[in-house]
Amino acid sequence: MPQTITLPEAARAVIVAHGEAGFPDEVCGFLVGAATGDQKTVTEAWAIENAWEQAGDALAGAAADTFLGEAKGRRFFIPPGELQKADQRARAMRQDILGFYHTHPDHPARPSAHDLAMAQGTFPGYSYIILQVQDGSAAEMTSWVLRDDYSEFDEERITPSPMP
Numbered sequence: 663m664p665q666t667i668t669l670p671e672a673a674r675a676v677i678v679a680h681g682e683a684g685f686p687d688e689v690c691g692f693l694v695g696a697a698t699g700d701q702k703t704v705t706e707a708w709a710i711e712n713a714w715e716q717a718g719d720a721l722a723g724a725a726a727d728t729f730l731g732e733a734k735g736r737r738f739f740i741p742p743g744e745l746q747k748a749d750q751r752a753r754a755m756r757q758d759i760l761g762f763y764h765t766h767p768d769h770p771a772r773p774s775a776h777d778l779a780m781a782q783g784t785f786p787g788y789s790y791i792i793l794q795v796q797d798g799s800a801a802e803m804t805s806w807v808l809r810d811d812y813s814e815f816d817e818e819r820i821t822p823s824p825m826p
């Protein structure tokens with residue numbers, strides 16, 4: 663059964679505004695909310711600084727050689743410390759980090775090989791919302807979940823309000 667993620671208009675607006683303001687750079691943030699079974703409900707989207715410049719501290723060897731030459735227009739990176747801080751902040755609100763959003767400036771809203779590589783460092787339950795920002799304007803928005811075997815992403819449905 664395909665999973666669904668509920669994204670209220672206010673949270674969608676945060677992602678769209680962040681993505682358009684950051685264009686042509688890729689921007690990213692956290693999806694905060696609650697999960698029940700296969701149903702995730704986002705309550706807030708939290709923008710964070712694109713910390714791709716810091717990725718060198720966390721990536722080692724071949725991965726660093728492969729990715730660090732890239733500009734942040736094509737790459738995003740969330741430092742583990744940021745995730746930990748956001749997780750604590752969410753828990754204090756009795757919420758969880760459900761996943762991440764990031765933008766694809768002038769590229770389709772489909773996970774890249776880089777997205778799959780970066781996701782190997784997380785656990786499969788997270789959602790990855792991708793917003794295509796075309797010529798500076800928000801275009802298609804999709805959401806993806808990593809398979810349990812980490813091999814690829816499956817798309818999940820985004821709904822503006824909870825399923826009945």
Ligand SMILES: [Zn+2]
Binds near residue numbers: 772773777
């Ligand atoms: Zn991506």
